[in-house]
Every structure is written in structure tokens, then in C-alpha cells.
Amino acid sequence: MLENEQKLLKILGNRDVLTLAFGAMIGWGWVVTAGLWITGAGSLGAILAFAIGGLMVIFVGLTYAELASALPLAGGEHVYSFKAMGRMASFITTWAIILGYVSVVAFEAVALPTVFEYLIPNYSQGYLYTIAEWDVTLTWAGVGILGSILIAWVNYRGIKFSTSIMFILTLLIIIAGILLITGSTIGGSTQNMEPLFDNGMAGLLTVLIMTPFMFVGFDVIPQSAEEINLPQKRIGQLLIFSVVLAIVWYVSVIFGVSRILTPAELNESTLVTADAMGKAFGGSQMMSNILVLGGIGGILTSWIGFYVGGSRAIYALANAGMLPKSLGELHPRYKTPHKAILLIAFLSTAAPLLGRPALVWFVDAGGLGLVVAWLMVAISFIILRKKDPEMKRPFKLPGGTTLGWVAAVMAGGIATLYMPGMPSALGGPEWIIIGVWSVLGIILYNVSMAKYGKEFADEHMKNEIDRIA
Numbered sequence: 001m002l003e004n005e006q007k008l009l010k011i012l013g014n015r016d017v018l019t020l021a022f023g024a025m026i027g028w029g030w031v032v033t034a035g036l037w038i039t040g041a042g043s044l045g046a047i048l049a050f051a052i053g054g055l056m057v058i059f060v061g062l063t064y065a066e067l068a069s070a071l072p073l074a075g076g077e078h079v080y081s082f083k084a085m086g087r088m089a090s091f092i093t094t095w096a097i098i099l100g101y102v103s104v105v106a107f108e109a110v111a112l113p114t115v116f117e118y119l120i121p122n123y124s125q126g127y128l129y130t131i132a133e134w135d136v137t138l139t140w141a142g143v144g145i146l147g148s149i150l151i152a153w154v155n156y157r158g159i160k161f162s163t164s165i166m167f168i169l170t171l172l173i174i175i176a177g178i179l180l181i182t183g184s185t186i187g188g189s190t191q192n193m194e195p196l197f198d199n200g201m202a203g204l205l206t207v208l209i210m211t212p213f214m215f216v217g218f219d220v221i222p223q224s225a226e227e228i229n230l231p232q233k234r235i236g237q238l239l240i241f242s243v244v245l246a247i248v249w250y251v252s253v254i255f256g257v258s259r260i261l262t263p264a265e266l267n268e269s270t271l272v273t274a275d276a277m278g279k280a281f282g283g284s285q286m287m288s289n290i291l292v293l294g295g296i297g298g299i300l301t302s303w304i305g306f307y308v309g310g311s312r313a314i315y316a317l318a319n320a321g322m323l324p325k326s327l328g329e330l331h332p333r334y335k336t337p338h339k340a341i342l343l344i345a346f347l348s349t350a351a352p353l354l355g356r357p358a359l360v361w362f363v364d365a366g367g368l369g370l371v372v373a374w375l376m377v378a379i380s381f382i383i384l385r386k387k388d389p390e391m392k393r394p395f396k397l398p399g400g401t402t403l404g405w406v407a408a409v410m411a412g413g414i415a416t417l418y419m420p421g422m423p424s425a426l427g428g429p430e431w432i433i434i435g436v437w438s439v440l441g442i443i444l445y446n447v448s449m450a451k452y453g454k455e456f457a458d459e460h461m462k463n464e465i466d467r468i469a
Contacts, residue, residue, distance in 0.1 A: 008074060008335060012227050014238065017221060017228055017238045020220055021218050021305075022217070023170040023217075023301030024104075024302050024306060026217075027299060027303075029363075030273065031271065032111060036207075036210075039267060041199060041207040043255070044197060045196065049211060052208060053214075054247035058243055060377065060378060064222055065236030067222070074224070076221075077094055077219070077380075081093040081380045083461075085380065091441070094313050094322075095317075096372040097369065098314060100213070101216075105148075105347075106348040109349065109351040109352050114356055118270065118292050128353075140352065148352075152342070159227055166301045169298075169301045173295075177252075180277045182256075183277065188258075188261075192261060193258045208424070213370065217305060218239050232394040253273065274288040274291045311340040315327065315328050316328075320461055327343060361427075361429045361433060365431075365433040369437075382404040
């Protein structure tokens with residue numbers, strides 16, 4: 001019976017934790033897809049969609065906050081769902097969240113060459129093939145692949161190294177975002193915000209199903225809880241604070257961009273936030289480029305943050321014998337789950353070969369994985385309040401199971417929006433991604449169970465939970 005005797009380093013402080021969560025949530029999406037939100041649902045429609053999505057994430061985040069402070073172990077959702085519902089539910093929950101994380105990592109690998117198109121016009125050369133009417137070229141895909149390899153290396157070197165880089169990049173994002181929001185809000189007009197609502201309920205729902213993908217990141221805190229060197233109650237507080245910051249950020253960006261750009265300019269723009277920044281400052285290309293640099297910072301912070309979350313979730317499953325145990329090994333020097341990091345790199349580095357259309361595929365397929373995991377965490381919260389009322393809860397929510405039920409109903413409701421027959425239903429490429437991921441999970445789980453035994457997984461998890469009780 002192999003137990004991983006090496007332990008993750010407990011070195012993350014307040015700044016590291018907040019940077020990790022906020023930097024992960026505020027990735028590249030606000031730069032590249034803000035125009036889709038506004039044209040899809042109207043200015044106020046997009047704001048309303050993010051307010052509803054953000055409210056759901058707050059309720060889900062509150063259940064996470066209580067559980068993360070009570071069970072500060074690597075893997076987060078893996079631990080909560082195991083304690084509440086057992087091994088199979090734990091694997092389903094964790095495999096779903098890993099799909100979300102890997103989708104974000106793959107999304108950023110596609111987003112990086114997209115931003116280069118703005119900074120370096122016509123750099124895309126060397127035609128390879130066409131996917132979904134998009135021409136994939138050698139230089140375009142190459143930028144994403146090289147970026148993916150670099151980010152994998154950063155995460156390989158250790159979490160303190162990763163969060164230090166994220167802090168610098170997050171400052172860059174905040175500076176660029178504040179300039180955009182203030183400049184466009186002051187220089188714009190309410191008339192440009194029309195139509196306030198567009199495409200009716202279908203438009204609002206289409207934007208709403210994108211919001212889980214844009215808010216994912218707060219749950220990186222529970223994944224790295226074993227590496228946080230803070231009072232347990234503080235973990236929950238920082239988690240909720242990071243979600244509130246993200247809601248304010250997204251709503252402010254939508255408000256600012258819709259005030260400064262006319263509907264015609266929104267439709268013609270390839271990068272609306274950069275064009276909004278330039279127009280807000282008198283047509284300055286330099287200011288547009290500053291915004292793009294902030295966007296690149298967002299790509300990198302999100303990229304790094306989800307490598308942390310995904311690799312820790314894989315590490316936790318591997319240590320419990322639910323995945324091959326080699327994926328739970330820590331690097332002897334850097335104390336990172338280096339083989340789990342390399343697995344994510346393998347799965348995501350080829351993403352740029354799918355071209356720019358893959359941005360939407362990853363957002364929607366990953367979004368469903370995230371909402372399923374959030375639903376399972378909310379259910380775990382409800383069950384544990386009944387099953388283990390005496391469990392020490394440093395960050396305890398008032399009202400018994402009420403907030404958990406609200407979170408579960410909202411997460412379940414949004415999950416149904418992805419289903420066939422809904423106005424915002426997933427398309428063929430998204431279901432292919434989800435199907436392949438599900439089959440891969442079934443194979444790896446069954447192979448691991450046959451090799452290590454169900455008893456090993458159960459005993460390992462019990463020992464881990466008892467260790468922090």
C-alpha cells in the first residue's frame with residue numbers, strides 16, 4: 001500500500017491566495033468575449049446574466065467556504081463529496097471539475113495566438129488546414145503551443161514561484177482594467193448602450209451559460225488548501241471576497257464597453273475591449289495596446305491558476321488510488337505534483353491545433369463540468385450538515401442547510417440550460433469533448449480500482465480526513 005509520504009509545502013499567505021483566485025477568475029475572457037456578451041443579450045441583458053451567474057457563484061462559493069475551512073485538504077471537492085457521498089460520487093465530482101480546469105487551460109492556449117493577431121497583424125502564416133471555416137496556420141498554432149509549454153514549466157517549478165508571477169501580472173490586469181472602465185464610463189454615453197436587451201430570453205440564457213466558465217477560479221483555493229498557511233476561517237473569507245471582486249469586475253467591463261462603443265462598432269470589432277480603450281482615450285493605439293497587454297496578463301494568470309487547481313485535483317485522486325498513483329508523486333525539489341502537471345500539458349498543448357472556434361467549445365463544455373461539480377459540492381454541504389453536525393466548521397454559515405439548497409437549485413437550474421432542447425443547448429463539438437472526457441474517466445477509474453482496490457481508496461480518504469479532524 002503506497003501512501004505519499006512527501007507533503008505539499010504550506011507556504012501561501014493572504015496575498016498569494018487572493019491573487020491565485022482573482023487572477024484565475026479574471027483571465028482572457030473579459031477581453032476576447034465581452035463583445036459577444038453585449039451583442040448576444042444587449043448591454044443590460046449581459047449585465048443581468050452576469051449578475052444572476054455571479055449570485056449563483058456566491059451561493060455555491062459560500063458552501064465551498066464552509067467546507068474548505070472545515071476540510072483544508074488538497075483536492076477540495078474530492079474530499080467534501082467523499083465524506084458526504086462516498087467514493088463514486090467523489091470521483092464524478094472531481095473528474096467534472098478537472099474537465100472545467102483543463103478546458104480553461106486549453107482555452108488560454110487558443111486565446112494567446114488570438115491576441116497576437118491584434119498586436120502583430122498578418123503574423124498568421126503557413127496554412128495547415130481549415131476547421132469550422134477557420135484557417136489554422138503554423139505560426140498561429142505555434143504561438144499557443146509554445147505558450148503552453150512555458151506555463152507548464154512555470155507550474156512545474158513550484159507554487160510560490162507561480163503565485164509570485166501571478167501577483168505581478170494581476171497588477172497589470174487591474175491597471176489596464178481600471179483605465180478601460182473609468183475612461184469608457186466617463187467618455188461614453190447611455191445612448192450607445194441601446195439595445196439594452198437583445199434576442200429576448202434566448203440571448204440572456206446564452207450569455208448566462210458562459211458565466212460559470214468566467215467565474216471559475218475561486219475553487220482553486222480549496223484545491224490548494226493544504227498549501228495555505230493561514231487560519232482556516234480566513235480561507236473561507238478570502239474565497240468569498242474573490243468572487244465579489246470578480247462580479248464587480250465583469251459588470252464594470254460590460255458597462256464601460258457598452259457605453260463607449262456603438263452597436264455598429266461592437267459588431268465590426270475583433271477585440272472590443274482594446275478598441276473601447278483606444279476610443280476612450282481619443283483613438284490612442286498605445287492605450288489599446290496597454291489593454292491588450294493587460295489581457296495577456298489575464299491569459300497567463302488564469303493559465304497558471306488552473307494548472308494549480310487541475311494538478312492538485314489529479315494529485316488527490318491519484319493518492320486515493322482512483323487514478324494511476326504515479327500522478328500523485330511530488331517533485332523531490334519543487335514539491336509539485338509534476339506528473340499531474342505534465343498530464344495537463346499533454347491534454348491541452350494541442351488545443352491551438354483546433355483553431356479559434358475552439359474558444360467557444362471549451363467555454364461551454366468546461367462550463368457544464370464546472371456546474372456539475374458545484375452542484376455536487378452544494379449537495380455535499382447539505383448532507384454533511386445532517387450527517388456530521390458536530391464537524392468543526394471555522395467558517396460556519398447561518399441558516400442550517402438553507403444556503404446549500406439555494407446553491408443546489410441554482411446550479412442545477414443552470415446545468416439544465418446546457419441540455420438539448422434548450423435555447424442555449426450545447427452543440428456537437430461540446431458533446432464530443434464531454435463524451436471523450438467521460439469515457440476516459442470511466443477507463444482510468446476502473447483500471448485504477450482493479451489495480452489498487454476500493455478498500456485502499458476508502459482507507460486513504462478516511463485517514464486523510466482524520467488527519468485534519
